[in-house]
Amino acid sequence: MRDWEQLVGERMGAPFVTAHPDVVCELAAHLQETCEDLIHAGLPPEEAERQALAQVASWIRLRNDLERAKQGDSMKNQQIRSVWLPGLLTAVSGFGLLRAMLALSAVSWDFQHRVTEVLPWSTPDGPGAVFAIPWLVVLPLAGALGAYVSWRAGGRPAQRLLAALIPAGVVAGLALLSLAVAVAIGEKEWHGHLFAIAMWLFSPAFALALGSLPFLRRSTLGA
Amino acid sequence: MKDLLHMKRGSAELAVLAVLEREALHGYEIAKRIEARSGGQLRFDVASLYPLLYRLEARELVKGNWEESSSGRKRRRYSLTRAGRKALAPLRKKWRTFLHALDLVAGVRGA
Numbered sequence: 001m002r003d004w005e006q007l008v009g010e011r012m013g014a015p016f017v018t019a020h021p022d023v024v025c026e027l028a029a030h031l032q033e034t035c036e037d038l039i040h041a042g043l044p045p046e047e048a049e050r051q052a053l054a055q056v057a058s059w060i061r062l063r064n065d066l067e068r069a070k071q072g073d074s075m076k077n078q079q080i081r082s083v084w085l086p087g088l089l090t091a092v093s094g095f096g097l098l099r100a101m102l103a104l105s106a107v108s109w110d111f112q113h114r115v116t117e118v119l120p121w122s123t124p125d126g127p128g129a130v131f132a133i134p135w136l137v138v139l140p141l142a143g144a145l146g147a148y149v150s151w152r153a154g155g156r157p158a159q160r161l162l163a164a165l166i167p168a169g170v171v172a173g174l175a176l177l178s179l180a181v182a183v184a185i186g187e188k189e190w191h192g193h194l195f196a197i198a199m200w201l202f203s204p205a206f207a208l209a210l211g212s213l214p215f216l217r218r219s220t221l222g223a
Numbered sequence: 224m225k226d227l228l229h230m231k232r233g234s235a236e237l238a239v240l241a242v243l244e245r246e247a248l249h250g251y252e253i254a255k256r257i258e259a260r261s262g263g264q265l266r267f268d269v270a271s272l273y274p275l276l277y278r279l280e281a282r283e284l285v286k287g288n289w290e291e292s293s294s295g296r297k298r299r300r301y302s303l304t305r306a307g308r309k310a311l312a313p314l315r316k317k318w319r320t321f322l323h324a325l326d327l328v329a330g331v332r333g334a
Contacts, residue, residue, distance in 0.1 A: 022289075022299075023273070026250060029298050030269050033251045055268035062270045069277035 002035075002049060004028035011059040016067070023066060031055070082155030087166030090146030090208065094139055094167045101135040136207045142167070143211025150215075157216045164212035168205035175201060235275055236284075237318055238265060240303065240311050243285060247302035250276060276301060284310055 005028040009017045017024050031052045038048035056062050143164035150163035175197040182189075242248065242256045253276075254267040267275075279285045284307035287299040303311070326332045 023277075025297055026299050027269055027273060029249075029296060030251045030254075030273075032296075034269075056270045058270075062274075065270070065274035066277060069274040069281065 002032075004032040004035075007031075011056075012063050016063050020066070020070060023070070078154065079159075081153040082150045082159045083163050083166075086146040086149035086153065086155070086160075086163035089149055090142050090164055091167040091170065093145055094142035094204070094208065097138050097142060098135050101138075104134075136203055139204055139207035140211025143208030144214065145211075146208075147212035147215035151218055160215050161209065161212055164208045165205055168201055168208055171204070172197065172201045232275070233314075234318065235267070235271070236279065237311075237314050239267075239272075239275060239279065240284065240307055240314065243301055243303045244308070244311060247288075247300045249298040249300045251298075253301065279307070283307075 005024060008024050008028045008031065012024060012027075034055065035045075035048045035052040038051055039045055043051070146163040146166070147160040150160040155163065179194065179197065238257050238261075239253060242253055242260065248256060250272055254272055257265050257267055276285065276287070280287055280301075283304055285301045286304050287301045289297060290300055291297050322331075
């Protein structure tokens with residue numbers, strides 16, 4: 001008599017068997033029952049087994065379908081916990097730091113004025129006004145916080161990096177939108193927006209990624 | 224193509240929920256019941272049934288409970304949850320409307 005659980009386990013692979021022993025048991029019971037019914041209907045055991053197994057054209061595809069079905073919901077939750085929530089935290093802390101820096105600069109450091117002196121196309125209220133070095137210096141802290149929270153939530157290295165970079169992505173989207181609007185309305189100084197994109201995207205993204213580095217090498221929790 | 228896949232999946236969901244409406248059944252019984260009720264026109268095999276059952280379970284429309292038969296065989300018996308029962312009526316209505324519309328367009332009922 002065939003050991004159906006062993007057969008299903010072999011076809012599905014050891015990692016699947018370890019993760020979902022109940023599924024293996026259930027599939028095996030179904031195939032065994034099919035086989036027994038076919039034998040009862042008069043088929044020779046070998047033919048009954050062959051017909052029972054013919055229900056699965058591709059075991060790899062079945063395994064993938066089952067894993068998707070089993071993890072579909074939890075995968076969404078996992079993404080929220082390890083990417084979007086840490087990303088939101090990075091954004092809030094990153095922009096909070098910026099706000100604090102601007103407030104400080106208005107009081108004592110006068111960055112806006114200094115930037116205006118260095119970059120002639122920038123005005124105190126223009127996009128260049130936020131290119132404050134001290135902000136970029138402390139920004140890795142926000143990236144580190146996002147990556148750390150993502151790591152704690154079981155995020156993979158790519159998810160940790162994404163969680164750290166989300167604010168830069170949001171800003172990039174807004175900057176590209178402003179560029180598109182500037183081009184669309186025929187603004188002559190639209191190349192100034194390119195500078196804004198570079199300032200708002202690449203420098204902060206680099207700083208955020210830098211902050212996430214210590215947490216990218218750690219092994220994934222719960223893996 | 225994607226729409227066709229959704230349609231196929233939707234009709235399969237309706238079939239499974241409908242056979243579970245009357246009584247709780249295990250996977251093999253569900254497949255046999257659908258085959259019998261459809262006069263052999265609809266068939267579920269292992270590869271099509273279980274991913275569907277687990278998706279329905281993840282959406283909390285069905286619930287599976289393990290049980291052991293007198294011969295010692297372990298099986299999971301599926302039953303409709305309250306959400307599953309609630310989902311069945313609008314699903315039936317949706318498919319009735321769709322089949323009626325298809326009949327108007329293509330005359331499928333008299334074919």
